[in-house]
Amino acid sequence: MKPERIKYNILNILFSVFALVFTCSFIVPDPVPFNYNSIYYPYYPFFSSQSITYAPEFSLTSDSVVIPLKRAGRLFLIEAKVDDQIGNLVFDTGANGLVLNSTYFRNHLKSGGSIANGITGPVGLVEQISIGKLEFAEITYKNIKADVTNLGHIENRRGFKILGLLGFSMMRNLEIVIDAKNNELILTRIDKTGKRVNNTNPEFKADYLQKFETTTNILFLKGKIAGKNLNFCFDTGAETNAISSDSNKNILNSLTITRRSTLKGVGSARSEVLFGRMNDFSIGERQITEMETIISNLDALSEAYETRINGILGYNFLEQGTICINFVKKQFGIRFTNKGEK
Amino acid sequence: MKKITHFTLLFIGLFCFITTQAQFTPDKVCRIDNGHLIFTINLKWSVKEQKELMQLFDLDSTLIAQVFNGKTVISGEYEAWKIKKVKPNIVELSKPVDSTNDKNIKINDLLLEIDKWRNFNGNTEDVSVIFGVNDFKLPTAFNYNNNKAQFILPAYKLAGKVCLSGSFNGWSTTQTPMKRVKDGWIIDLSLKPGKYTYKFIVDGKWTEDPTNNLRESDGAAGNNSVVYCCNHLFKLNGYKNARNVVVTGNFFNWNPDGISLQKSNEGWFVPIYLKDGTYTYKFLVDGEWMTDPGNQIVRKDGDGNLNSLIGIGESYLFKLDGYTKAREVVLTGSFNGWNHAQLVMDRTETGWQLPYVISPGNYEYKFIVDGDWITDPANPITSRSGDQTNSFIALKANHLFELSKFQDAKKVIVTGSFNGWNTQGYQMFRKGAKWILPIYLSPGKYTYKFIVDGTWILDPANTLYEQNEYSTNNSVLWMEP
Numbered sequence: 001m002k003p004e005r006i007k008y009n010i011l012n013i014l015f016s017v018f019a020l021v022f023t024c025s026f027i028v029p030d031p032v033p034f035n036y037n038s039i040y041y042p043y044y045p046f047f048s049s050q051s052i053t054y055a056p057e058f059s060l061t062s063d064s065v066v067i068p069l070k071r072a073g074r075l076f077l078i079e080a081k082v083d084d085q086i087g088n089l090v091f092d093t094g095a096n097g098l099v100l101n102s103t104y105f106r107n108h109l110k111s112g113g114s115i116a117n118g119i120t121g122p123v124g125l126v127e128q129i130s131i132g133k134l135e136f137a138e139i140t141y142k143n144i145k146a147d148v149t150n151l152g153h154i155e156n157r158r159g160f161k162i163l164g165l166l167g168f169s170m171m172r173n174l175e176i177v178i179d180a181k182n183n184e185l186i187l188t189r190i191d192k193t194g195k196r197v198n199n200t201n202p203e204f205k206a207d208y209l210q211k212f213e214t215t216t217n218i219l220f221l222k223g224k225i226a227g228k229n230l231n232f233c234f235d236t237g238a239e240t241n242a243i244s245s246d247s248n249k250n251i252l253n254s255l256t257i258t259r260r261s262t263l264k265g266v267g268s269a270r271s272e273v274l275f276g277r278m279n280d281f282s283i284g285e286r287q288i289t290e291m292e293t294i295i296s297n298l299d300a301l302s303e304a305y306e307t308r309i310n311g312i313l314g315y316n317f318l319e320q321g322t323i324c325i326n327f328v329k330k331q332f333g334i335r336f337t338n339k340g341e342k
Numbered sequence: 343m344k345k346i347t348h349f350t351l352l353f354i355g356l357f358c359f360i361t362t363q364a365q366f367t368p369d370k371v372c373r374i375d376n377g378h379l380i381f382t383i384n385l386k387w388s389v390k391e392q393k394e395l396m397q398l399f400d401l402d403s404t405l406i407a408q409v410f411n412g413k414t415v416i417s418g419e420y421e422a423w424k425i426k427k428v429k430p431n432i433v434e435l436s437k438p439v440d441s442t443n444d445k446n447i448k449i450n451d452l453l454l455e456i457d458k459w460r461n462f463n464g465n466t467e468d469v470s471v472i473f474g475v476n477d478f479k480l481p482t483a484f485n486y487n488n489n490k491a492q493f494i495l496p497a498y499k500l501a502g503k504v505c506l507s508g509s510f511n512g513w514s515t516t517q518t519p520m521k522r523v524k525d526g527w528i529i530d531l532s533l534k535p536g537k538y539t540y541k542f543i544v545d546g547k548w549t550e551d552p553t554n555n556l557r558e559s560d561g562a563a564g565n566n567s568v569v570y571c572c573n574h575l576f577k578l579n580g581y582k583n584a585r586n587v588v589v590t591g592n593f594f595n596w597n598p599d600g601i602s603l604q605k606s607n608e609g610w611f612v613p614i615y616l617k618d619g620t621y622t623y624k625f626l627v628d629g630e631w632m633t634d635p636g637n638q639i640v641r642k643d644g645d646g647n648l649n650s651l652i653g654i655g656e657s658y659l660f661k662l663d664g665y666t667k668a669r670e671v672v673l674t675g676s677f678n679g680w681n682h683a684q685l686v687m688d689r690t691e692t693g694w695q696l697p698y699v700i701s702p703g704n705y706e707y708k709f710i711v712d713g714d715w716i717t718d719p720a721n722p723i724t725s726r727s728g729d730q731t732n733s734f735i736a737l738k739a740n741h742l743f744e745l746s747k748f749q750d751a752k753k754v755i756v757t758g759s760f761n762g763w764n765t766q767g768y769q770m771f772r773k774g775a776k777w778i779l780p781i782y783l784s785p786g787k788y789t790y791k792f793i794v795d796g797t798w799i800l801d802p803a804n805t806l807y808e809q810n811e812y813s814t815n816n817s818v819l820w821m822e823p
Contacts, residue, residue: 065546066545066546066547067546068507068515068543068546068547068548070513070515071560071561071562073457079514079515079516086517101808102808102809103806103807103808103818104806107805137546150808150809152789152808152809152810152818153453155787156759156787156789157453157454157457159786159787160512161512161787161820181562181563182547182548182563182564183548183562183564184546184547184548186546239453239456240456245439245440249374249375249376249377252374252375252377252439253373253374253375253376255374256369256373257372257373257374257379258368258369258372258398259398259399259459260372260379260398260399260400260401261400261455262400263455271440272439272440273455274374274379274439275456275459294456295374295439
């Protein structure tokens with residue numbers, strides 16, 4: 001589903017190099033072009049580890065910063081400077097780190113490589129590079145590692161220069177407030193217990209809080225459809241929500257189907273995509289009706305994250321309110337825009 | 343009487359029920375049940391409704407024809423589909439939900455499909471706007487003179503940082519910081535005449551211009567402020583006792599509501615942005631039509647009425663040397679919809695010429711000499727559309743495609759996203775040791791390639807390239823605003 005969701009850390013790179021040597025010896029290259037993308041199909045290195053050890057040098061000049069997000073359709077962009085390149089990073093919590101666009105970074109020093117795995121198996125090589133400096137708003141990271149892949153398709157669809165994707169890993173030690181309505185990302189320093197540092201701003205007041213358990217940079221949320229508990233990936237880079245097409249029949253029965261497409265693949269193959277609305281979604285006590293969703297196969301995503309994923313909460317969920325994420329407290333909070341909906 | 347009323351109401355209710363049942367409602371036609379995708383179809387749906395069904399749900403016309411022809415078994419390549427009659431005239435068409443791995447999907451196709459479903463056309467600026475006037479609450483909050491624009495934000499004195507972001511700087515959130523002044527914030531920018539949308543960013547927060555009444559949706563929940571950098575002043579001296587003066591013309595489809603002029607010491611005026619081109623107009627003074635007394639250039643319309651005439655932008659002199667014995671030469675091209683009679687050229691001692699005002703852009707054209715269509719013999723640049731070869735001109739070209747080497751090549755073409763990857767054009771021409779083509783490109787991203795004697799190559803002088811759908815590469819070019 002999400003090719004850019006590359007889990008990387010030192011162990012991972014070592015394992016990946018091993019995987020590359022190991023797999024290249026007997027795997028016939030898949031004819032499918034290595035097509036990175038943001039919505040559905042994850043590509044991930046073999047033997048990915050879930051522990052987070054990667055911590056680039058980081059500085060933030062004040063205790064809190066408001067970052068204006070640019071909108072490109074349903075994507076949120078952060079203006080950034082990566083070494084000498086000025087452009088935009090897609091704020092993509094489905095990406096596990098920094099993924100850069102090969103158009104602008106293919107000539108940077110290679111620091112490693114790994115096999116990227118698609119639904120049908122290994123489909124390409126993700127190269128890793130070292131970046132001297134990444135700057136956005138008042139934040140500077142130094143000496144960071146990034147994966148490099150082709151993100152030209154996002155540029156071509158959205159008309160903005162896309163330097164790469166920015167996931168949660170770069171901001172795990174900050175309180176993250178996403179205000180989609182006002183196109184703002186507010187990052188605040190927190191201490192080791194997760195409390196704001198030297199901050200006089202009022203604490204975020206959530207209508208609903210959910211503790212999450214994750215050792216990765218990907219956030220999973222519990223939600224319900226038709227009374228069934230489901231595991232959703234929270235993904236600001238997903239331009240629409242998604243529900244697994246092999247979900248429980250009561251869940252699928254509760255959806256309204258409004259569109260269908262059969263997309264042509266390589267050769268004569270065709271694949272079905274359904275588009276509709278979730279009528280009976282709830283998170284905590286809050287019921288949210290009529291959220292747009294795609295109905296698709298999510299097996300590969302589940303496999304990539306080594307956990308069963310029933311769906312993705314993307315743009316349509318972000319629209320519902322202001323979201324606060326604190327990785328230290330392992331807490332997700334949402335303040336709903338529409339206070340009346342129950 | 344009461345019985346008749348009841349009967350009538352019952353009849354109307356029954357009629358409504360039947361028509362509602364028969365009506366095609368996209369949200370209700372399809373459902374998933376027990377792992378099956380099921381369409382509930384009324385066999386009385388009109389041809390139009392059947393078409394809508396096919397389009398919304400990507401159903402093949404042959405399949406739907408079988409359903410509406412009353413078939414009970416689907417034949418051919420649609421064997422997965424089953425038909426079941428559930429009521430008179432109501433059938434269910436079903437198949438298992440496809441939950442297999444979509445390994446062959448091209449993801450970009452899926453995303454484009456989603457864009458199509460939402461009618462999203464990308465972040466494109468509206469370049470088609472023909473005219474516009476500003477509407478600031480505080481007239482001094484925006485000034486424009488000689489391509490210099492000044493934005494003033496008379497507020498947020500306590501803010502730490504304010505930036506201006508808009509269509510003129512690619513909506514950069516960082517590249518245009520404003521200067522702090524006594525009463526707020528100010529910035530001077532070099533801008534060409536045109537329409538621009540913008541917002542201020544006050545300490546990271548997007549903020550509409552509080553002094554500007556003109557705004558349009560930002561595509562999300564808010565609005566962008568709109569400003570016009572004006573390139574013309576409509577002025578009417580005198581008429582100080584008039585209550586209302588407006589101007590209207592072909593740029594406004596001769597809307598009699600017109601654009602209001604403001605009163606001044608000398609009379610009336612309104613600054614306006616007009617897209618490059620030629621316009622006819624008139625003033626309406628308290629409802630009375632009149633040509634512009636300050637403009638001696640007039641033109642008769644089809645009904646014989648006189649209208650004032652203005653040309654905005656620079657004119658380009660089209661010339662054809664020779665053909666001195668021809669009776670008539672007409673200029674025609676993509677700039678006038680290939681009209682073969684409109685632009686009759688003027689005879690000179692050595693040939694023919696016509697000055698013509700057109701906005702910056704890329705155009706194809708031909709001359710029609712006594713009915714014979716010919717390319718411009720003085721212009722080496724051509725473009726081909728199907729069997730036709732046309733002359734090509736880039737007015738106010740802002741980019742030069744260059745290809746060094748390949749001096750022995752017979753034909754070099756540059757093609758890309760700017761011309762729909764037309765493999766026959768634009769044909770470059772040799773200048774010294776290089777093949778060149780000047781072109782006008784509006785701001786944005788372009789992908790392109792050269793075709794050297796039939797062989798596709800990347801631009802060797804450009805380090806930026808990306809993989810395309812054929813697993814080869816295209817050169818990448820960004821034109822800054």
